[in-house]
Amino acid sequence: MSVMYLAGLDLNLLLALDRLIAHRSVTEAARALGVTQPAMSRTLGRLRDALDDPLFVREGRALVPTPRALALAPKVTAAVRAAAAVFEPDAPFDPVAERGSFTLGMGEETQRAFAPAIVARLWADAPGLDLRFRPLSVRSVEESRRGELDLALGPDLSALPRVASGGVDLSELVQRPVYERRFVVVSSPAHPRRRLGLKTFARLPHVVAGPDSSGRGFIDDYLEGHDLARRVAAAVTTFDAAAALVAESALIATLPDDVVRTSPRRLVTAPPPVPIPPVPMLLLWHPRDTTDARHRFVRERVAEAIQSALGAR
DNA sequence: AAACGTTACACCAAGCTTGC
DNA sequence: GCAAGCTTGGTGTAACGTTT
Numbered sequence: 001m002s003v004m005y006l007a008g009l010d011l012n013l014l015l016a017l018d019r020l021i022a023h024r025s026v027t028e029a030a031r032a033l034g035v036t037q038p039a040m041s042r043t044l045g046r047l048r049d050a051l052d053d054p055l056f057v058r059e060g061r062a063l064v065p066t067p068r069a070l071a072l073a074p075k076v077t078a079a080v081r082a083a084a085a086v087f088e089p090d091a092p093f094d095p096v097a098e099r100g101s102f103t104l105g106m107g108e109e110t111q112r113a114f115a116p117a118i119v120a121r122l123w124a125d126a127p128g129l130d131l132r133f134r135p136l137s138v139r140s141v142e143e144s145r146r147g148e149l150d151l152a153l154g155p156d157l158s159a160l161p162r163v164a165s166g167g168v169d170l171s172e173l174v175q176r177p178v179y180e181r182r183f184v185v186v187s188s189p190a191h192p193r194r195r196l197g198l199k200t201f202a203r204l205p206h207v208v209a210g211p212d213s214s215g216r217g218f219i220d221d222y223l224e225g226h227d228l229a230r231r232v233a234a235a236v237t238t239f240d241a242a243a244a245l246v247a248e249s250a251l252i253a254t255l256p257d258d259v260v261r262t263s264p265r266r267l268v269t270a271p272p273p274v275p276i277p278p279v280p281m282l283l284l285w286h287p288r289d290t291t292d293a294r295h296r297f298v299r300e301r302v303a304e305a306i307q308s309a310l311g312a313r
Numbered sequence: 314a315a316a317c318g319t320t321a322c323a324c325c326a327a328g329c330t331t332g333c
Numbered sequence: 334g335c336a337a338g339c340t341t342g343g344t345g346t347a348a349c350g351t352t353t
Contacts, residue, residue, distance in 0.1 A: 025317080025318095026317075026318060026319095027316085027317060027318080035343095035344075035345095036344075036345060036346085037317080037318080038318085038319075038320085038344080038345070038346080038347095039343075039344050039345070040318095041317095041318060041319060041320085042319090042320095042343075042344080043343090044318090045319085046342095046343095058317090058318070058351085058352090063317085063318080
């Protein structure tokens, strides 16, 4: 295609398409660009003409991108960034002068475990950077797409058997393993369990942690395969709550070692008698940020901070 | 009833054509 | 070269249709 072909096109169409892909909503894209919703609808009409594809189709109340729109997304993002760069001064990235905020999505327990190290590591080089931590949720991918979430730390749930991914598809994001989450059995110093056979493990009362509190998981499947069953005496929603409960009771729990090692609780650990595959913990971000100097600076230091926090205990 | 995309219509600005 | 009139394209308001 000749470059001159562009002369017949309004490059604002690219900006509109970028926002439409990001928000998957005419109304939201219009709001983002400061035009009315019908104007954005008409713009979408022009995009449809120009690209000879519906780009977005309605599915009930949702607006769903066509395969063509999805295939176009990286190109559009790159084009918009390149266009924006034309009008930006060529200043090298200077962490000391860096201002503004950076938003990290992390689970409650990883915030507790790593936020101090992350903040200290970043402020050592970029003292003016404001950090915003927010919880991970099913909306995190969408937030990344919209640029509301810069970086996330989360488990690669596909590594665990029988753990529902919650319908969250991470394939849209860049995934970089930062450490492996292994599991240990914890007990209180008052009722220490430094070694556990499978039968003892099954006999002791458990506390389990998980968002749905249903309690049952692949550990129970494994026990059942050995004609054993355990009593889930308590179920809580966070690993930290489970650790707190174990510390003050005779309950045991099977918890991630990163949580246990960085926990303020005094806990006794034992290797689990059930083989539990390690779960890769991933740093996740939107591909648009991969080449961004500021983003690279932050994510490299976040990874360093996490690894040093794990090594320090 | 509410949310949301599409369409009809009117208005406006910019570009183009035409006649001088 | 310049001004008047026409064309084109973008926007907003209002109304409408669909879905939940």
